[in-house]
Amino acid sequence: MNLKELATNLGLSPTTVSRALNGYPEVNETTRERVMAAAKRHNYLPNTRAIRLATGRAMAVGHVIPIATKHEIVNPVFADFIAGAGETYSRNGYDMVLSVVPDDQEAQAYRDLQSRGTVDGIIVHAPRLDDPRIALLREVGLPFVVHGRATGTKDAYSWLDVNNRRSFQRATEFLLDLGHRRIALINGLEYMDFAIRRRTGFVDALAARGIQPDPALMFSDEMTEGRGYRAALEMLKSRNPPTAFLVSSMISALGVRRALDERGLKLGRDVSIIIHDDELSYLRNGDDVPIYTATRSSVREAGRQTAEMVLDLIANPDKPPQSRLLEAELIIGQSTGPAPSK
Amino acid sequence: MNLKELATNLGLSPTTVSRALNGYPEVNETTRERVMAAAKRHNYLPNTRAIRLATGRAMAVGHVIPIATKHEIVNPVFADFIAGAGETYSRNGYDMVLSVVPDDQEAQAYRDLQSRGTVDGIIVHAPRLDDPRIALLREVGLPFVVHGRATGTKDAYSWLDVNNRRSFQRATEFLLDLGHRRIALINGLEYMDFAIRRRTGFVDALAARGIQPDPALMFSDEMTEGRGYRAALEMLKSRNPPTAFLVSSMISALGVRRALDERGLKLGRDVSIIIHDDELSYLRNGDDVPIYTATRSSVREAGRQTAEMVLDLIANPDKPPQSRLLEAELIIGQSTGPAPSK
DNA sequence: GTCAGGATTGAAACCGTTTTGGAAGCTTGG
DNA sequence: CCAAGCTTCCAAAACGGTTTCAATCCTGAC
Numbered sequence: 001m002n003l004k005e006l007a008t009n010l011g012l013s014p015t016t017v018s019r020a021l022n023g024y025p026e027v028n029e030t031t032r033e034r035v036m037a038a039a040k041r042h043n044y045l046p047n048t049r050a051i052r053l054a055t056g057r058a059m060a061v062g063h064v065i066p067i068a069t070k071h072e073i074v075n076p077v078f079a080d081f082i083a084g085a086g087e088t089y090s091r092n093g094y095d096m097v098l099s100v101v102p103d104d105q106e107a108q109a110y111r112d113l114q115s116r117g118t119v120d121g122i123i124v125h126a127p128r129l130d131d132p133r134i135a136l137l138r139e140v141g142l143p144f145v146v147h148g149r150a151t152g153t154k155d156a157y158s159w160l161d162v163n164n165r166r167s168f169q170r171a172t173e174f175l176l177d178l179g180h181r182r183i184a185l186i187n188g189l190e191y192m193d194f195a196i197r198r199r200t201g202f203v204d205a206l207a208a209r210g211i212q213p214d215p216a217l218m219f220s221d222e223m224t225e226g227r228g229y230r231a232a233l234e235m236l237k238s239r240n241p242p243t244a245f246l247v248s249s250m251i252s253a254l255g256v257r258r259a260l261d262e263r264g265l266k267l268g269r270d271v272s273i274i275i276h277d278d279e280l281s282y283l284r285n286g287d288d289v290p291i292y293t294a295t296r297s298s299v300r301e302a303g304r305q306t307a308e309m310v311l312d313l314i315a316n317p318d319k320p321p322q323s324r325l326l327e328a329e330l331i332i333g334q335s336t337g338p339a340p341s342k
Numbered sequence: 343m344n345l346k347e348l349a350t351n352l353g354l355s356p357t358t359v360s361r362a363l364n365g366y367p368e369v370n371e372t373t374r375e376r377v378m379a380a381a382k383r384h385n386y387l388p389n390t391r392a393i394r395l396a397t398g399r400a401m402a403v404g405h406v407i408p409i410a411t412k413h414e415i416v417n418p419v420f421a422d423f424i425a426g427a428g429e430t431y432s433r434n435g436y437d438m439v440l441s442v443v444p445d446d447q448e449a450q451a452y453r454d455l456q457s458r459g460t461v462d463g464i465i466v467h468a469p470r471l472d473d474p475r476i477a478l479l480r481e482v483g484l485p486f487v488v489h490g491r492a493t494g495t496k497d498a499y500s501w502l503d504v505n506n507r508r509s510f511q512r513a514t515e516f517l518l519d520l521g522h523r524r525i526a527l528i529n530g531l532e533y534m535d536f537a538i539r540r541r542t543g544f545v546d547a548l549a550a551r552g553i554q555p556d557p558a559l560m561f562s563d564e565m566t567e568g569r570g571y572r573a574a575l576e577m578l579k580s581r582n583p584p585t586a587f588l589v590s591s592m593i594s595a596l597g598v599r600r601a602l603d604e605r606g607l608k609l610g611r612d613v614s615i616i617i618h619d620d621e622l623s624y625l626r627n628g629d630d631v632p633i634y635t636a637t638r639s640s641v642r643e644a645g646r647q648t649a650e651m652v653l654d655l656i657a658n659p660d661k662p663p664q665s666r667l668l669e670a671e672l673i674i675g676q677s678t679g680p681a682p683s684k
Numbered sequence: 685g686t687c688a689g690g691a692t693t694g695a696a697a698c699c700g701t702t703t704t705g706g707a708a709g710c711t712t713g714g
Numbered sequence: 715c716c717a718a719g720c721t722t723c724c725a726a727a728a729c730g731g732t733t734t735c736a737a738t739c740c741t742g743a744c
Contacts, residue, residue, distance in 0.1 A: 002700055013724045018702060028722060048458040049394040050700035053729050058391065060439070067429060075624045079421040086442025087409060095460065097402070098438045100428025116390040117730095118437065224624055225596065226633075251624065254567065254596050261603035282417045282566055282593065291568075344730060355694045360732060370692060392730035395699050685744100692739075703728075711720075 001044045010038055021046070060095040061085075061310055062119035064110060066103035075223075076251065077299050078125065080280050081147065084303025085123065092311055107136055114142045121310045123147060127159075127193045143313040145322075147306050148193050158313060158321040160306045164194050167295035167328035168201030168246065171274045174293070174330060175244045176209055179339035180272060184217040184235050184242035186228055186252050195220065198248055198276070217242050228255025236263050236271075243339045244272040250283050253292060272336040276328070290333035297328035343386045352380050363388070394459075402437040403427075403652055404461035406452060408445035417565075418593065419641050420467065422622050423489065426645025427465065434653055449478055456484045463652045465489060469501075469535045485655040487664075489648050490535050500655060500663040502648045506536050509637035509670035510543030510588065513616045516635070516672060517586045518551055521681035522614060526559040526577050526584035528570055528594050537562065540590055540618070559584050570597025578605050578613075585681045586614040592625050595634060614678040618670070632675035639670035 007014045012031070020027045020035035027035075038044075052058055063082065082096070089096045097119055101109045110133070113119050122144040124133055130152035137144045138155060146159040175183050185202050188195040199218070206213050216238065219231040228247065235242055236259055247253040253275040257267060265271050277285045277294035279301075285292050309322055349356045354377070362369045362377035380386075394400055405424065424438070431438045439461055443451045452475070455461050464486040466475055472494035479486045480497060488501040517525050527544050530537040541560070548555050558580065561573040570589065577584055578601055589595040595617040599609060607613050619627045619636035621643075627634050651664055 003702095004700075014701080015703080015725080016723055019723090022702085026722065031722085043457070045454060045457045047395075047700055048460050049391065049398075049400065050729095051702080052391040053389075053395045053731085054700075054702040056391075056729070065425065065428065067425065076418050076421065079418065082440065083407065083409065083442055086407065086440055090441060090443050096440045096442070098424065098428055098440060099432060100425055100438070101432050111385075112387060115385065115387045118390045222624070224626065226626060226629060254600075257600065258603065261600065282564070284566065284568060287568060345732095346730075356731080357695080357733080358693055361693090364732085368692065373692085389730055392699095393732080395701085396730075396732040398699070688741105688743090690739105690741085692737100694737075695735090697734080698732080699730105701729090704726090706724085706726105708723080709721080712718085714716090714718105 001042045002047065003044075006035075006038060006042060006044050009042075010035060056117075058117055058120045059093065060097050060119045061089060061121045061123060061307065061314075062097050062099060062113045063123050063125065064099045064101065064106060064113070065125070066106045067100055068103050076280055076283065077249075077278050080278065080300045081125075081303040081306075083281070084298075084300035084305075085307035086303075088304050088307035088311070094311065106133070110136060110140055110142065114140045120314045121145075123306055123310055128191050129193060129196060131193070143310065143317060145306050145310040145313060147302065149197075151193055151196060156321045158309060158323060160302060160309060160324045160326070162194075162297045162302070162326045162328050164197035164328075165201035165204070167276070167297070167330070168198040169205045170201075170330050171246055171293075171295050172202050172205035173208075175246070175272060175274065175336070176205065176211075178244075178272065178336060180244040181211065181339065182214070182217065182240065182242045183244045183246060184232070185213075185219065186231055186245055186247040186256060187218070187220045188223050188248045190220040195248065202246060223249035223252045225251055225255040225258070228252030229258050230255070232256040232259035233262065236260070236265070242271070244336070245274070247273060247275045250275055250277060250280065250285065250292075268335050268337045270340055272339075274336060277331075286333065290331050291335060293333040293336040294331050295328040296331050297326055302326065343384045344389065345386075348377075348380060348384060348386050351384075352377060398459075400459055400462045401435065402439050402461045403431060403463045403465060403649065403656075404439050404441060404455050405465050405467065406441045406443065406448060406455070407467070408448045409442055410445050418622055418625065419591075419620050422620065422642045423467075423645035423648075425623070426640075426642035426647075427649035428645075430646050430649035430653070436653065448475070452478060452482055452484065456482045463487075463656045465648055465652055470533050471535060471538060473535070485652065485659060487648050487652045487655060489644060491539075493535055493538060498663045500651060500665060502644060502651060502666045502668070504536075504639045504644070504668045504670050506539035506670075507543035507546070509618070509639070509672070510540040511547045512543075512672050513588055513635075513637050514544050514547035515550075517588065517614060517616065517678070518547065518553075520586075520614065520678060522586040523553065523681065524556070524559065524582065524584040525586045525588060526574070527555075527561065528573055528587055528589040528598060529560070529562045530565050530590045532562040537590065544588060565591035565594045567593055567597040567600070570594030571600050572597070574598040574601035575604065578602070578607070584613070586678070587616070589615060589617045592617055592619060592622065592627065592634075610677050610679045612682055614681075616678060619673075628675065632673050633677060635675040635678040636673050637670040638673050639668055644668065 003014050007017045020032040086096050099109050122142050124146040127146050127148040127150040131150035134153050134157050149159050149161045203213050221227045245256050275292045275294045277296040278299040345356050349359045362374040428438050441451050464484050466488040469488050469490040469492040473492035476495050476499050491501050491503045545555050563569045587598050617634045617636045619638040621640040
């Protein structure tokens with residue numbers, strides 16, 4: 001059942017039927033109802049492909065996922081972000097198209113998406129220091145919003161980010177206030193922008209109290225359970241072990257905790273941990289009361305909002321770049337306590 | 343730059359240009375080269391929307407993700423599967439479109455996808471006992487492949503699954519051979535097909551040795567760290583605790599391990615654990631040597647292959663339903679050892 | 685030199701919508 | 715009673731490709 005059939009069926013022209021269905025004012029209310037009813041009766045749905053060609057809009061937003069030789073975006077955070085963004089898209093009649101490409105073809109993927117007209121806009125994931133994708137997308141001329149920011153980029157662009165610096169600064173202060181002086185940072189890869197900002201927050205907070213950060217207590221790598229475990233174990237074995245850990249991810253923290261258990265150290269008493277909690281759907285920080293003290297910010301909600309921003313940008317292409325900075329809340333769990341007196 | 347412009351530019355008809363680019367045989371080799379060169383020079387890429395309308399094919403495969411009140415598909419396994427499937431799609435010039443919808447609208451989502459012509463095929467995730475989606479998709483008439491199976495469905499359908507029953511049977515036998523008699527099963531939700539099959543494998547293996555499964559040692563819930571932790575702790579505290587755990591997911595196992603540590607039990611000596619390892623990219627079971635003894639099967643590879651199957655089905659709509667049963671390998675890690683003699 | 689038949693190319697229809705530019709029919713006010 | 719102005723509808727032209735059908739150009743056989 002297509003528009004033309006429906007039209008002849010009703011004794012109307014395709015034009016009128018189209019207008020009736022799309023809510024144009026110049027159609028008689030009674031005929032509109034007649035059309036609506038007929039459409040429902042034949043459960044007619046307009047063909048997306050035709051709409052797209054006729055309107056020149058793709059009604060879709062693209063997410064490019066580089067399949068990596070090195071660092072992968074395909075991580076737990078990504079899944080929840082996508083879920084959040086997807087909610088927004090469905091609500092607004094947009095499709096979400098994922099492009100999984102080898103990372104050396106990422107630039108070409110964006111170019112393709114634009115010149116084939118597959119999508120109307122893009123969400124950029126996991127921005128890095130001085131990320132080249134921003135200049136690229138600007139050149140290509142595709143509306144885009146960055147989830148995160150790219151330190152070092154001079155041009156204006158739209159982004160949504162968590163205030164990573166601030167949240168890690170506060171977390172560090174919280175530990176300092178508890179008397180901790182040897183605080184370890186288990187961070188993500190520090191060419192990722194969020195990791196850089198978290199590190200800055202950490203270092204700033206220490207500096208404000210006149211503490212020189214100890215390189216031996218600053219670890220940066222992929223955020224896996226294993227890396228967290230090994231880094232923490234290493235530090236705990238050292239001559240001057242940390243009394244607290246600031247951990248960039250729940251998963252790394254699982255490893256840190258394992259190291260603690262292995263060393264016979266009690267969480268919250270012997271050693272404190274603060275994590276960043278993205279509120280992943282399958283890695284809750286406790287069901288009722290939080291297990292870990294954490295800087296918390298829902299990545300799913302970030303997905304929802306970033307998607308809203310990109311839809312807004314698509315609808316108003318001339319709008320200047322927008323940005324949103326979400327504040328993570330510091331929630332107090334059972335994983336922190338006063339620094340043990342030696 | 344569109345086809346018509348390119349054609350006039352070359353002094354050719356759109357027909358010829360189209361044919362040249364699409365590799366039709368009836369075009370002179372030299373003109374083809376001329377066309378190819380011009381296309382590259384002007385970096386012309388055909389408009390997806392036009393192709394889709396003209397050919398009637400969407401060149402896209404859909405994945406519907408119900409956003410759940412209850413169980414969510416948005417889980418770590420899903421991300422890796424998607425990444426694998428996405429690889430296959432890109433390689434074949436297909437798009438992947440994700441539809442995130444409230445779970446009570448899932449059926450309608452499939453219907454829409456079909457009648458609007460947004461996709462040419464579907465991959466069905468997380469099948470359950472007697473899953474209604476199979477009958478629905480068959481009725482709707484959209485080619486589809488199920489990742490997993492749906493016990494109880496009588497109609498034939500295409501699927502790709504891991505031999506869950508067999509792998510858990512083998513794992514159980516392995517533990518039995520090590521002398522374990524009280525083996526706990528930490529399973530996923532048992533309305534999910536994979537969980538049912540794993541349970542069956544577990545129970546069958548016990549039965550074959552004349553062991554009556556103890557309901558107190560069989561746990562079924564969402565596979566989170568927290569649930570795993572609590573279930574294991576409960577069991578370990580009981581009067582007659584298990585000496586081994588068979589765990590359906592790496593994440594649950596992290597919780598089980600935490601419970602062990604908390605009880606002061608040494609993994610592999612006091613208590614053995616076998617997990618199912620989906621080879622998630624960010625939750626590796628050890629970098630070099632496996633930490634856990636595991637039934638291993640790459641969900642990413644499953645994604646690749648399932649996608650291949652659906653593309654094949656789209657290309658050959660009259661083919662009878664296909665299926666692939668992948669065998670998980672049993673890899674020996676450091677988490678299993680002989681049952682402790684009382 | 686002619687002609688059949690393959691090799692190339694092109695004109696035009698088509699895919700299913702939206703949208704532009706009228707054109708009827710009906711009011712309405714002078 | 716008529717022109718102006720609304721309403722309400724429609725024919726036809728996009729949108730940017732693919733595909734059918736027909737036309738032209740060669741080539742070699744006779």
